[in-house]
Amino acid sequence: MPADVNSITLYQRPDCPFCWKVRLAAFESGVNVSEIEVQLDKKHPDVVRLNPNETVPVLLDDHLVINESSEIIEYLIDQAPHMELMPGPAKIRATIRQLHHYSDHQLGKILFPYIKEKRDSENCTVRDELKESTKHAWYEAQSMLSEKLGERDFFADEFSVAECALLPRFCLAVTHGLPIAEQFQNLKKWYARCADRPSFKKAMPQYFPGLAQH
């Protein structure tokens, strides 16, 4: 689909968790973004031209190019009429940023090798050793997040950037056979609550490379 010349353009791949969180933030903040979908393992010429790292997401707004997903989200929040995705006082906002960073840099590292191996293998299998170590680390991550969430509906009381960042990771884990453990009922309810939102449904990838159509 060609980009709308008057709007912000986002080069993105639907199943990429960095792109996915940006889509969630755009839908939640009501900023109109024109999406250009790139394919797994195929470099889009515009992405190669615009981003020395050749990664997605890439945001283009007139002459402005932003290549880092967290900076893209900040830019979208600046465009939004209200600051709903960064709610609360400074301490809550610091927690949101910490969870965002944790999701990008730690949770991603825990889940990605498993998901990549499953995605790249011929019959969606993962070596037992990697499966066990991922299950263990994923359980520990849920334990920490469950404690942080406590009895709240959302990590910052209201839906925030923390949810935008964490939800794609959770959805990828669940879709690839790493469910939320029964012990963490608050996380299960949180996930169901988020999955009910229109933005979640709108941002959901149509397919996951390497997995059967769902």
Ligand SMILES: N[C@@H](CCC(=O)N[C@@H](CS)C(=O)NCC(=O)O)C(=O)O
């Ligand atoms: N630090 C970057 C990471 C983005 C990233 O790693 N994107 C992956 C897809 S999930 C990518 O584009 N990899 C190169 C490729 O697919 O060609 C960000 O937060 O935007």
